[in-house]
Amino acid sequence: MRTALKSFASDNNAPVHKAVFRAMMEANQGDAIGYGDDIHTLEAEQKIKELFGKDVRVYFMLTGTGANVAALSHITRPYHAIICSDKAHLENDECGAPEKMTGCKLHQVPSVDGKIRVEQLQPFLKSKGFQHHSQPKVISITQATEMGTVYHPEEVRAIARFAHEHDLYVHMDGARIANAAASLDASLVEMTRFSGVDVLSFGATKNGAMAAEAVVFFNRELAKDFEYTRKQSMQLMSKMRYVSSQFYAMHSGNLWLENAKHANAMAHMLAEKIKDIPSVKITQKVETNAVFAIIPPEAIEKLQRRYFFYTWDAAKSEVRWMTSYDTTEKDIEQFVTAIREAVEQP
Ligand SMILES: Cc1ncc(COP(=O)(O)O)c(C=O)c1O
Numbered sequence: 001m002r003t004a005l006k007s008f009a010s011d012n013n014a015p016v017h018k019a020v021f022r023a024m025m026e027a028n029q030g031d032a033i034g035y036g037d038d039i040h041t042l043e044a045e046q047k048i049k050e051l052f053g054k055d056v057r058v059y060f061m062l063t064g065t066g067a068n069v070a071a072l073s074h075i076t077r078p079y080h081a082i083i084c085s086d087k088a089h090l091e092n093d094e095c096g097a098p099e100k101m102t103g104c105k106l107h108q109v110p111s112v113d114g115k116i117r118v119e120q121l122q123p124f125l126k127s128k129g130f131q132h133h134s135q136p137k138v139i140s141i142t143q144a145t146e147m148g149t150v151y152h153p154e155e156v157r158a159i160a161r162f163a164h165e166h167d168l169y170v171h172m173d174g175a176r177i178a179n180a181a182a183s184l185d186a187s188l189v190e191m192t193r194f195s196g197v198d199v200l201s202f203g204a205t206k207n208g209a210m211a212a213e214a215v216v217f218f219n220r221e222l223a224k225d226f227e228y229t230r231k232q233s234m235q236l237m238s239k240m241r242y243v244s245s246q247f248y249a250m251h252s253g254n255l256w257l258e259n260a261k262h263a264n265a266m267a268h269m270l271a272e273k274i275k276d277i278p279s280v281k282i283t284q285k286v287e288t289n290a291v292f293a294i295i296p297p298e299a300i301e302k303l304q305r306r307y308f309f310y311t312w313d314a315a316k317s318e319v320r321w322m323t324s325y326d327t328t329e330k331d332i333e334q335f336v337t338a339i340r341e342a343v344e345q346p
Helices: 019-028 039-052 064-075 097-102 153-165 177-184 226-232 241-251 255-274 299-305 329-344
Strands: 057-061 080-085 105-109 135-142 167-176 199-203 213-217 290-294 312-314 320-324
Touching: 019 241, 039 213, 039 241, 057 064, 057 226, 057 241, 064 097, 064 135, 064 167, 064 199, 064 213, 064 226, 080 097, 097 105, 105 167, 135 153, 135 320, 153 167, 167 177, 177 199, 177 255, 213 226, 241 255, 255 290, 255 329, 299 329
Parallel strands: 080 105, 080 135, 135 167, 167 199
Antiparallel strands: 057 213, 199 213, 290 320, 312 320
């Protein structure tokens, strides 16, 4: 959709943060060896190692789907199954790439808020050891979830304990891990490595970068030969410095956290200002930068003439509004006024 309308559709619609562009411009000096053997990539890798520990393995990628699919295909065989929430991006929004590229079945755990509960997992193991069925091998969780909720580190730990007891790995889709960290006030390492995650799709794009994702292996044995999987997955960027310098910009200081805190604060502000409007019903806990709400169907149409956002579930007349690092308080004030007008005027 081509639009000049202000977007509350997705943090994907926000512009690239100035500091990210600046870092890319700074990296844009002279020649640099391609495919990651350059100083910018080395420096960005070091920054990520400062976050997670110097022994982790870091591979820069171009897209979140690419990171998920490459990571999962590397740690599975085609006869495996990947357990994920029925709301998972893997399941709904990757055009079947996980199934195509891994050959695995996706087993969906029913969920209202996007989260998997450890108590739900046992039945998904019933096919283990039965040669006619796909063999569960990975539990993939999304942090923050597609519904804007977050897993507390102890919830991740419980899932990881269960996974490892049953010879399964834990993959975390961290496309919005920054928003989750800001919400939980927890460190990235506590939420991932210290909670038992084996491999992370580490996102920066949704938080102000242009196209910067990484696969980070905490379980180093699993990382073996991943460079070949990345290449076969068409995620090895020749001019790597332009990807890695984006990560450097985000993680050389606190930009990643400031951006995520701001995006979350704007969603909270929006929720706070609309929560008492009688015909608006917020449907999910607002924990990061998304607000889900049911509003009258005719109000959706009216509002969409002025703002760009998605109807999440047309049958329920539920919408998703997302904020980003560049959403301003004024944007929220104006949007709230528009929501009131749309729902209150017949
Ligand atoms: C939770 C989650 N994971 C992965 C992705 C995939 O990212 P990309 O669009 O860069 O492939 C998205 C994109 O919106 C997402 O929301």
